[in-house]
Amino acid sequence: MAKQSSFTCSSCGAAHKKWSGRCDDCGAWNSIVEEAPLSAGPSKKSLGAQRGSAMILTDLSTEEPAPPRVKSGLDELDRVLGGGLVRASAILVGGDPGIGKSTLLLQATASFARAGLKCIYVSGEEASAQIRMRAQRLNLADAPVQLAAETNLRDIITTLDKERPDLVVIDSIQTMWADNVESAPGSVAQVRAACHELVTFAKRTGTSVVLVGHVTKEGQIAGPRVVEHMVDTVLYFEGERGHQFRILRAVKNRFGPADEIGVFEMTGEGLAQVTNPSALFLSERDKPAPGSVVFAGIEGTRPVLCELQALVAPSPHSQPRRTVVGWDGGRLAMILAVLEARCGIPFTGLDVYLNVAGGMRINEPAADLAVAAALLSAREDAPLPADIVVFGEISLSGALRPVGQTENRLKEAQKLGFTGAIAPMRSKLGSDAGLKIQQMSDLTAFVGEIFGAG
Ligand code: TYD
Numbered sequence: 001m002a003k004q005s006s007f008t009c010s011s012c013g014a015a016h017k018k019w020s021g022r023c024d025d026c027g028a029w030n031s032i033v034e035e036a037p038l039s040a041g042p043s044k045k046s047l048g049a050q051r052g053s054a055m056i057l058t059d060l061s062t063e064e065p066a067p068p069r070v071k072s073g074l075d076e077l078d079r080v081l082g083g084g085l086v087r088a089s090a091i092l093v094g095g096d097p098g099i100g101k102s103t104l105l106l107q108a109t110a111s112f113a114r115a116g117l118k119c120i121y122v123s124g125e126e127a128s129a130q131i132r133m134r135a136q137r138l139n140l141a142d143a144p145v146q147l148a149a150e151t152n153l154r155d156i157i158t159t160l161d162k163e164r165p166d167l168v169v170i171d172s173i174q175t176m177w178a179d180n181v182e183s184a185p186g187s188v189a190q191v192r193a194a195c196h197e198l199v200t201f202a203k204r205t206g207t208s209v210v211l212v213g214h215v216t217k218e219g220q221i222a223g224p225r226v227v228e229h230m231v232d233t234v235l236y237f238e239g240e241r242g243h244q245f246r247i248l249r250a251v252k253n254r255f256g257p258a259d260e261i262g263v264f265e266m267t268g269e270g271l272a273q274v275t276n277p278s279a280l281f282l283s284e285r286d287k288p289a290p291g292s293v294v295f296a297g298i299e300g301t302r303p304v305l306c307e308l309q310a311l312v313a314p315s316p317h318s319q320p321r322r323t324v325v326g327w328d329g330g331r332l333a334m335i336l337a338v339l340e341a342r343c344g345i346p347f348t349g350l351d352v353y354l355n356v357a358g359g360m361r362i363n364e365p366a367a368d369l370a371v372a373a374a375l376l377s378a379r380e381d382a383p384l385p386a387d388i389v390v391f392g393e394i395s396l397s398g399a400l401r402p403v404g405q406t407e408n409r410l411k412e413a414q415k416l417g418f419t420g421a422i423a424p425m426r427s428k429l430g431s432d433a434g435l436k437i438q439q440m441s442d443l444t445a446f447v448g449e450i451f452g453a454g
């Protein structure tokens, strides 16, 4: 058997033979830490389960009913979970410190408790009194949730085994400490061991386990990516510090669609659900402005409109800046290259800034055309009409490709008072769009039509 490497990336968990400043696997800097080598042999006893019994083998054809789900009543959360909480599932909720994970999970636990589940909230970061005070402020004090402030995993598993709750929240996985692993809490080995114990407990007893994981930039403690592969569902709670909007995004879900989002707003009374995110993301728009374009996007199963903003200015630097917030930097470079090569519109000597308003992150290639439109509008200092939405994928040849769920995008735009749309040729428009739709075959046609000769 290969010798256990003792250097591990605390961001992604990759094992390395020697220390280096940058992890080859995930690209994180300064994240590689030395771990005490695992001692060989079967001497380490697991904390919970008895081992050594025979496996139960079944056929593929064995009938399996759909997993029973319990809804919390918080629609934004239930949708991201794929329709509710699945029994015996392990869920990781990751996010930056201070983004609102504890707040979200306290609210969620209270909702599940009110829906009749037996819930335990274990905090390794706050004292029970602190959590009770927060619960009072959030008007959750009457919910039948049981609290514990504990970090010793052996004690936690022992208690859970006795209590057999339906749901347990562990806040956070990085504070947990398994006494059969010889390294500090927060280290890769501890976080992995704690996660393994808790996931095994979930599968063994039917309790659903929610693990909170802090995302770390410095690498002193292991990040949630270290355990992503061990759980059934991975949710990330995202948002910009300066904005009150928070987005709960499913990045992996064994029991539902990935890429589904739930939108929340951080208020004085905790997190409020945002049922119409399009209206929220567009609320700060007023007059038509150069560089501003509304993209009709799809997040999971739901259409979401959001505003893209671009700024293009002469650069004082020999190497002009390309700065992107909320969209992929590589994809921006590609669109700039296509504009230059296929439409003869250069961006040399110009700084380019692109921002998705409201702290939203877009991952869809369907936003290509909206990005191109924002860049051109900023470069030409020519605003687009304020009442149109734009979507479509751009290929390297400059051709526009139709994208999925066109009908849903158009419906949402119409609902929010838009009167027109620019879309690729051959888009499936559906029965009655009710919008004035300009369909274009390639980027050159788009430039000619919207910005004159370009
Ligand atoms: P918290 O849930 O403790 O974050 P995390 O667990 O991800 O570290 O949330 C912390 C922030 O949320 C804190 O800066 C204050 C803010 N907050 C509100 O604005 N309103 C509220 O009702 C609560 C409970 C927190």
Ligand code: MG
Binding pocket: 098, 101, 102, 103, 125, 171
């Ligand atoms: Mg917290």
